[in-house]
Amino acid sequence: MTCVHLLLTLVFAVSLGTPVEIQGPRGVPLTSIQFYVENKPFTCLDGSRTIPFDRVNDDYCDCKDGSDEPGTAACPNGSFHCTNAGYRTMFIPSSRINDGICDCCDTTDEYNSGAKCENTCKELGRKEREVLQKMTEITKEGFLLKQHLIEEAKKGHQEKQIKVTDMQENKKQLDEKVEVLRTVKETAEQPEKEAKERHLKAWEEQKAAIRLEKDKAKMAEAFLELDDNADGFVSVSELQSHAELDADADGTLTETEAQGLMGGAEQVDMSTFESVWPNIKDKYHSEVSREEEPAPVETPPDEVKEPVVDNDSEPYPEDDISEEEDEDDEDEDDYHEDDDKVYHTENLSKNIEKELSFDFGPDAEFTYLYSQCYELTTGEYIYRLCPFNRVSQKPKYGGSETNLGTWGSWSGPENNKYLLMKYEHGTGCWQGPNRSTTVKLTCGKETVVTSTSEPSRCEYLMEFTTPAVCQEPANTDLSPHDHVEL
Amino acid sequence: MAACCDSLLPLILLLCLSAQAVDRSNFKTCDQSAFCKEIPYFYRSLELIYVLDTLELSDSRLTLQLINDNNKVRLLLELYRLQGNMTRVKINELKPLKPRYEVPDVLISDPITEALSVVAQDENSLVLSLGGKDQRLIVSAQPFRLDIVEGPQVLMSLNSRGLLAFEHLRARKDTKSESEQATGQENVEQQTNEDGQIKEEEDKPGMWEETFKSHTDSKPNGPSSISLDFSLPGVEHVYGIPEHADTLKLKNTDGSDPYRLYNLDVFQYELHNPMALYGAVPVLISHSNDRTMGIFWLNAAETWVDISSNTAGKVRVIPQTDVRWISESGLIDVFIMLGPKPADVFTQYASLTGTQSFPPLSALAYHQCRWNYNDQEDVKTVDQGFDEHDIPYDFIWLDIEHADGKRYFTWDPSNFPQPKEMLQGLMDKRRKLVAIVDPHIRVDSGYKIHNEIRSKNFYVKNKDGGDYEGWCWPGNSGYPDFTNPEMRAWWASQFAYDQYEGSMENQYIWNDMNEPSVFNGPEVTMHKDALHGVWEHRDVHNLYGLYVQKATADGLILRSGGVQRPFVLTRAFFAGSQRYGAVWTGDNAAEWGHLKVSIPMCLSLGLVGISFCGADVGGFFKHPSAELLVRWYQAGAYQPFFRAHAHIDTPRREPWLFGPENTALIREAIRQRYALLPYWYQLFYNTHRTGQPVMRPLWVEYPDDVATFSIEDEYLIGKDLLVHPVTDEGATGVTAYLPGKGEVMCFSTLNGTIPVFQRGGSIICRKDRVRRSSSCMENDPYTLYVALSSQGSAEGELYIDDFHTFSFEEAKQFVHRHLSFSANTLSSRNLAPDSQFSTASWIEKIVIIGGSQPSSVTLKNADGTESALEFEFDSTLAVLTLRKPGVNAAADWTVVLR
Secondary structure: OHHHHHHHHHHHHHHHOOOOOOOOOOOOOHHHHHHOOOOOOEEOOOOOOEEOHHHOOOOOOOOOOOOOOOOOOOOOOOEEEEOOOOOOOEEEEHHHOOOOOOOOOOOOOOOOOOOOOOOOHHHHHHHHHHHHHHHHHHHHHHHHHHHHHHHHHHHHHHHHHHHHHHHHHHHHHHHHHHHHHHHHHHHHHHHHHHOOOOOHHHHHHHHHHHHHHHHHHHHHHHHHHHOOOOOOEEEHHHHHOOHHHOOOOOOOOOHHHHHHHOOOOOEEEHHHHHHHHHHHOOOOOOHHHHHHOOOOOOOOHHHHHHHHHHOOOOOOOHHHOOOOOHHHHHHHHHHHHHHHHHHHHHHHHHHHHHHHHOOOOOOOOOHHHOOOOEEEEOOOEEEEEEOOOEEEEEEOOOOOOEEEEEEEEEOOOOOOHHHEEEEEOOOEOOOOOEOEEEEEEEEOOOOEEEEEEEEEOOEEEEEEEEHHHOOOOOOOOOOHHHHOOO | OOOOOOOHHHHHHHHHHHHHOOOHHHOOOHHHOHHHHHHHHHOOOOOEEEEEEEEEEOOOEEEEEEEEOOOOOEEEEEEEEEOOOEEEEEEEEOOOOOOOOOOOOOOOOOOOEEOOEEEEEOOOEEEEEOOOOOEEEEEEOOOOEEEEEEOOEEEEEEOOOOOOEEOOOOOOHHHHHHHHHOOOOHHHHHHHHOOOOOOOOOOOOOOOOEEEOOEEEOOOOOOOOEEEEEEEEOOOEEEEOOOOOOOOOOOOOOOOOOEEEOOOOOOOOOOOOOOOOOOOOOEEEEEOOOOEEEEEEOOOOOEEEEEEEOOOOOOOOOOEEEEEEEEOOOOEEEEEEOOOOHHHHHHHHHHHHOOOOOOOHHHHOEEEOOOOOOOHHHHHHHHHHHHHOOOOOOEEEEOHHHOEOOEOOOOOOOOOOOHHHHHHHHHHOOOEEEEEOOOOEEOOOOOHHHHHHHHOOOEOEOOOOOEOEEEEOOEEEEOEOOOOHHHHHHHHHOOOOOOOOOOOOOEEEEEOOOOOOOOOOHHHOOOOOOEEOOEEHHHHHHHHHHHHHHHHHHHHHHHOOOOEOOOEEEOOOOOOHHHHOEEEOOOOEOOHHHHHHHHHHHHHHHHOOOOOEEOEEOOOEOOOOHHHHHHHHHHHOOOOOEEEOOOOOOOOOOOOOOHHHHHHHHHHHHHHHHHOHHHHHHHHHHHHHHOOOOEEOHHHHOOOOHHHOOOOOOEEEOOOEEEOOOOOOOOOOOOOOOOOOOOOEEEOOOOOOOOEEEEOOEEEEEOOOOOOOHHHHOOOOEEEEEEOOOOOOEEEEEEEOOOOEOHHHHOOOOEEEEEEEEOOEEEEEEOOOOOOOOOOOEEEEEEEEOOOOOOOEEEEEOOOOEEEOOEEEEOOOOEEEEEOOOOEOOOOEEEEEO
């Protein structure tokens, strides 16, 4: 902060008082000017010795700390201060004084080398202010976006946690059911294996029993589902929540229609529900199966593909059940349906749990990057960054994809590790290491890969802009609704 | 030599090694080379006699005929006494079936001869005076031998072991019936009629065709090898014949393969064996307390050098070293350099093949290279990195990926779309760039360079007369015939700014792969039966790389209108390559052993004229530890060519990537290099003028100190700085041997981390204001470091010019001063009164080490004015510092201590 102030005052001073010459030896910053008093002996700033003033800037190094030669190249460890009016003040190593190269935009470093330097400070200052302004705007907007991302992430996080709990519960129920069904099925398969024809009849009966049993199970489930307030009764209003039971197909299940389905009762208990069930079972949709439908609220449809593909999903467990006859299909389907449900629920909850385990930043601001992918096309290749997952490279004109590394860790500097992402253990290089990629994150309004390079063989560097790393703008006047409160 | 591995152990060892390092099976052993294997035994029993009545003696040349008693083939022996204490011995067939290759373009001129006179003669011998100091050349017949003696002492004998061999050219038997009908054979018949029939030897396997791995050498000229032995009585130490990744002192090769000289691109070469590497200089230096001598075997064909010593494993015998040279073709042309001092041998050799080119100052500074800096942005970032970390550098390098599809002289359009912009950016920082231009040319009808070479018929031909094609970086490639002067002139013209698009005056060139490397050729090089005009590749092989560098250097001179000194780095080289630029030790590895061997490898090159030598700092293959990298920088800063380089598959290793502490150490090492640039520059001027090596084994300066003869872990830069780099992992110190009687070696005040010592009695000029490139330091003042001898005296030199043009030579524009301190007076005296150059540099400080405290110090200027100098005296270190004499570096002045 002091630096910023200092900078401002200097610029200010210079722009106000143009004719004011800063007195003092060449190369001395304003802050040290009091140590160099004309015609008085000079004491090296490290206090090591005192010399006559005419030995200051006399092109011979007397002080070990180089402080007697702020304006010449005599001391190997000296530094030269350029005022650079209109731009930033700067210290340069004194070895750059009169070396024929223009370092200070105000040309003060080349006063005796014959180098033709032009004062470019104004131009530089203007450009810098432009850039700075642009950066400020980007930061400002980026930071707003970031707040939004943080909120979203918070919401999403809670929902997911709830979902995980729900699903665990559902899964438990389903597991039980599947177990029941499996027993039934195994029993059912037994006679068939012995002598199909002889037991055909018995089988039919048994099947009916199974259906009944299953129907009962479904009914019980439906009852529990319908009984939203868990008071042991399904009420008319509870039934009304299932619009699919609408008899006249006008899209709404009116109170009268519902009451009709329930045989005129306001509410029914479990045993009475048995008589209601046949009226609704053909149309009834379980809430569990409804949840299986795609498009969970949090993730847009196109994003779902990635994690599923990448999740090493096991093949559909067809081998589990031997081939059965046509008649068994229905039964079989029931079993599969439920088994599937278990599988998907498991999978889904695993995914969510996995997602919840990532370090998405101190405020979860990087959450939105999860299961997204970003591409950059260069002359030869298409680079693809899927944050928290992997980086890959594919030749533009056909050819197979190369893995440039899978998610490793945040690897920025200690004070902010979220500035770099490291992807490791990609495809191996001939005679070299496995490919790896460092992703450098910078503040931007948009989330884009801006460049890729391979500074060292098989070590890639990707530059990536995202609002998630935008820091709160330093100046308070920038974002009204956030900062006015402060 | 040539002992066969009949036990299993070496084989297993070899297999284990091959996984990590060089695949030895790609390269021939002596046994796999017909002429190397067959010659030694085939000819051993033969006796050559000379025929006295054929003696012809002119002022400077003596000729004699030799007859191979076995087959009656006649040879012509020529003897010359050369100016500067040298003898030349040349042996060719008297009437060869067709001319044999005589190496051109290596000698800088016809050596100046001196009068030979016959001192005595009898039926069996002839004694010639070599002038000076009782030196005689005794020619003996039956058996033929030559002895060079000084007084009673034999200095060197030739053919004393009777190993002179000369496979005469002959017609192939199965084609003979045809050729006999023609008249072509009659010459031979006539030649032999006088003395009887030529005894035709039995054909041996490998005489007319040789197969190695899947490659067949058609050998249309049949066997043509030559061999001669040299005995060196009193000699135990021989050096030279680079390039080998081996000890400085050559090993006895009894029981192993001889040292091989055959320019080869060896992938991941192994240390400490006599295998051939990228370059070849057929010069061997012998040294003993009494005398230093040299043997220069001028032959560009594949050559093996067998060394045996009678002292190996024995004590108390009169030592003798025997050396035998075997080459596959050409003729025997040997220069015997008789010393007697090391400096004399260097002078003698320089008088034959020239001296090191004087590089522009910046080429002696630090070079940053990598395969590859990926694009212009990368170059810019690395350039800025040096400034951000305040590390100086002068050159950034671009390897093969910079060119468009490895089409040299072009730029990759997507990564280097604006080369001039990039070069201008470097120029603004007073820095430079080197781009690679290799001699293999992509066969591609859309490539201008290829089309022109093809249309001008400049490519090397295959044995059937078509353009020779081989596989290299660009894929299928042609190889320009650099032995053709017209081709070289055309090549040189391609470096003109209007030809080489995107090039600028701060771009210099690197020639790699010029052995030449042919990925699918025998031993990764060109087929020996490929044709360079009338000559087979077999004849010219080791010379090819020299020509590539020569043509390139010529091109750089040409593009500047003859004004600017060129800088070209080459991997392949031959005797004389010193005239064209720098060499490096090729594709080494990031291993401590490779760091260690870089010292003897460059010392060996320095002994045979090539002073501008370096090894890839950090090691090319593999990834160095931070410790190894730092140690390598510290060592490399004190080797003549100082360049960091890395393989494309290794992680980045710019100096600032290993943590702040290591960055600081590397920065310091590079800065030391820059501070000492005035000394390096003066030494290169010196070697350019005199041929004295820049990097010297200790024995060169202390020829009587036997303890120094085998030292290769420390060395001298010039004669005044002794360096003992740390080359062991984990080492915290070294034990340095400090030679010299009564000469105090002062611990260098220069540096604590690199063991560098300044010789007592020397004055070294430094520029202690290190800037970001050497060009930025041109006008900076000097600090004189005066290290007093025990007699209280010291001397040194200072050389200054414009640092990059030929004006120093053509217009005598330079400053060369002699600095001497004695009797408490330090003075600067002009060494070249007829030269003139004005410099802005002045004397900023004088540091006198090892003296006592004066009461006053007075500076006397040339115009007679006097002024008192302020001074400080550090009594614990006995260091006197004189403050700001302020005199111009070109002026006469004296400083008196009282």
